[in-house]
Amino acid sequence: MVIVTVHIVEWFQTHNFAIIKSNIMESKIATAEGGTIAITKQVRAFGTAAPAGPLKQLNIQRRKPTPHDVEIEILFCGVCHSDLHTARNEWHGTIYPCVPGHEIVGKIVNAGSHVKKFKVGDFAAVGCMVDSCRECEYCKEGLEQYCEEGMTGTYNSTDPHLGIQTYGGYSESIVVDEVFVLKVPENLDLASTAPLLCAGITTYSPLRHWNIGPGKRVGIVGIGGLGHMGVKLAKAMGAEVIVFTTSPSKIEDAKRLGADHVVLSKDKDQMQRYSGRLHFVLDAVSAEHDINAYLKLLKVDGTLALVGAPEHPLPVAAFSLIPKRRSFAGSMIGGIAETQEMLDFCGKHNIVADIEMINIQQINEAYERLLKGDVKYRFVIDMASLKK
Numbered sequence: 057m058v059i060v061t062v063h064i065v066e067w068f069q070t071h072n073f074a075i076i077k078s079n080i081m082e083s084k085i086a087t088a089e090g091g092t093i094a095i096t097k098q099v100r101a102f103g104t105a106a107p108a109g110p111l112k113q114l115n116i117q118r119r120k121p122t123p124h125d126v127e128i129e130i131l132f133c134g135v136c137h138s139d140l141h142t143a144r145n146e147w148h149g150t151i152y153p154c155v156p157g158h159e160i161v162g163k164i165v166n167a168g169s170h171v172k173k174f175k176v177g178d179f180a181a182v183g184c185m186v187d188s189c190r191e192c193e194y195c196k197e198g199l200e201q202y203c204e205e206g207m208t209g210t211y212n213s214t215d216p217h218l219g220i221q222t223y224g225g226y227s228e229s230i231v232v233d234e235v236f237v238l239k240v241p242e243n244l245d246l247a248s249t250a251p252l253l254c255a256g257i258t259t260y261s262p263l264r265h266w267n268i269g270p271g272k273r274v275g276i277v278g279i280g281g282l283g284h285m286g287v288k289l290a291k292a293m294g295a296e297v298i299v300f301t302t303s304p305s306k307i308e309d310a311k312r313l314g315a316d317h318v319v320l321s322k323d324k325d326q327m328q329r330y331s332g333r334l335h336f337v338l339d340a341v342s343a344e345h346d347i348n349a350y351l352k353l354l355k356v357d358g359t360l361a362l363v364g365a366p367e368h369p370l371p372v373a374a375f376s377l378i379p380k381r382r383s384f385a386g387s388m389i390g391g392i393a394e395t396q397e398m399l400d401f402c403g404k405h406n407i408v409a410d411i412e413m414i415n416i417q418q419i420n421e422a423y424e425r426l427l428k429g430d431v432k433y434r435f436v437i438d439m440a441s442l443k444k
């Protein structure tokens with residue numbers, strides 16, 4: 057029976073043909089003997105059926121592992137602002153029911169016959185993507201996040217196997233091709249490692265891309281889920297780190313996280329002191345703010361990279377860029393190889409996120425607190441609570 061399943065699922069994948077599509081009923085396919093076999097398994101999850109609805113417990117279908125897949129029992133899942141935006145359809149295009157979560161750490165409970173990187177019992181992690189075309193120039197370069205066909209997001213994408221939407225980490229288990237699964241350094245606390253899979257790589261990748269290291273002066277704008285990781289990572293890379301914040305209450309904390317200097321961005325004199333002095337600015341603010349004030353801090357050939365996503369376009373003055381050949385850029389997560397590199401770097405430097413652990417039943421309250429910036433600095437869900 058297992059052999060038949062594997063064979064048919066492979067055929068099903070290569071022909072990209074869903075025999076029975078459903079996100080409520082178990083998917084079944086016909087066998088040569090005239091019977092049917094299940095190619096999905098029902099698992100418990102937490103999600104929402106509508107933009108306005110609170111998240112609550114529901115059941116979803118996951119595919120049964122193909123030869124290249126691993127099945128991961130989810131132990132912890134970080135809560136990213138994207139989860140909230142998607143659950144509430146704030147970026148439009150949410151497919152319901154929606155199960156968010158893309159900062160996943162768990163344990164391998166099932167490994168397909170062709171799986172090489174993992175064995176049952178290993179700890180493993182999944183970030184923001186679970187597949188890509190693997191053939192375009194970007195996928196071949198290890199930049200799967202910029203895949204020409206569009207990466208398959210861990211949630212709210214179309215699952216190429218089942219044809220239904222992908223479901224994220226607010227669930228008891230997930231099935232992912234091992235190529236898109238990461239190894240977790242043994243020395244790191246598992247719960248605090250979860251946010252590295254989105255907040256960690258989102259800040260690590262631009263810092264690496266713009267060659268941050270000793271001798272570089274780096275500004276981090278905004279101390280939240282992303283910014284606090286940016287400070288830790290830039291510091292560990294050997295840079296001089298200057299944090300820009302609007303709140304005096306965050307000065308001490310920014311120093312504790314590793315900042316060499318903290319600047320209150322509302323104070324014009326303090327801002328002036330860094331005018332034309334920074335090699336790089338990582339802007340992790342998703343609220344409206346004056347981008348020109350930060351561009352002016354850059355030296356000749358300096359770059360400001362956005363990783364926060366303000367809702368409205370930011371006005372950029374030409375003369376914030378022209379006189380010093382400055383660049384205004386953006387960056388999105390990182391490729392799979394770079395995500396592994398980031399995790400290994402964090403293992404070597406003992407870096408994890410600062411977290412507040414919650415039970416899944418507290419997720420709606422956590423979203424409200426997230427909107428107020430009332431978390432230091434990432435909520436992580438203890439997924440054992442889903443079994444309650």
Ligand SMILES: [Zn+2]
Pocket residue numbers: 136137138139158184254255
């Ligand atoms: Zn995220």
Ligand SMILES: [Zn+2]
Pocket residue numbers: 188189190191192193194195200202203204205206
């Ligand atoms: Zn591609």
